[in-house]
Amino acid sequence: MDRSFDELEAIVRNRICSVCTERTTEGQCDLESPSSCALFRLFPQVVQAIQSVDSNDIHQYIEAIRRNVCSVCQEQARDGSCEVRQQVQCALDAYLLLVVDAIEEATGRTFDKTGIRPLPAGSAARPGPQIRL
Numbered sequence: 615m616d617r618s619f620d621e622l623e624a625i626v627r628n629r630i631c632s633v634c635t636e637r638t639t640e641g642q643c644d645l646e647s648p649s650s651c652a653l654f655r656l657f658p659q660v661v662q663a664i665q666s667v668d669s670n671d672i673h674q675y676i677e678a679i680r681r682n683v684c685s686v687c688q689e690q691a692r693d694g695s696c697e698v699r700q701q702v703q704c705a706l707d708a709y710l711l712l713v714v715d716a717i718e719e720a721t722g723r724t725f726d727k728t729g730i731r732p733l734p735a736g737s738a739a740r741p742g743p744q745i746r747l
Contacts, residue, residue, distance in 0.1 A: 617720055623657050629716045630709050652687055652698070653706040653713065659683045660706060664717045670726040675714050679706065 617625075630653065631637060638644045645651060653660065663682040667674050683706065684690045689698040699707045706713065711727070718725040 619658055619661060622661055622717055622720055623654065625720045626653070626657075626713055626716050630705065630712055633712070634705060634709070636705070652683075652689065652704050653709070656683050656687060656706070659686065660713065661717060664714055665721065668723075672711060672714070675710065679710065 631643065632641070634643075636644050636651075643651070649655060660679070660683055663678040664675060666682070667678050669675070680694070684694075684696065684699075687696070689704070690696045696704065696707075698704045702708055715725050715727065
């Protein structure tokens with residue numbers, strides 16, 4: 615199913631922003647600069663990275679995100695480290711499982727989450743505080 619970036623962004627915003635820890639009690643984004651959210655600032659690259667993977671292994675999605683999104687993000691250091699990611703302040707990283715699921719579902723693909731094993735602390739794609747693997 616072909617969807618535009620705008621349609622996919624609306625679907626992802628609906629799914630992610632409602633559980634994001636950076637929202638106000640009214641449900642609005644509480645980031646000082648909402649445009650700084652890596653998930654939406656780099657959304658076309660996020661979609662392309664996710665669509666480049668055909669797997670039920672979340673680690674392959676993480677690799678695609680690191681290679682195609684984090685590598686062009688202004689927050690990532692040259693050595694590949696990212697303080698924002700380490701402090702769990704990157705919405706893309708914190709909610710990656712939900713983002714993958716939303717995009718795959720919206721484009722008619724399925725992402726089987728039954729075999730997902732928890733990632734070690736400090737690694738990528740830890741779900742937000744309301745969702746636990």
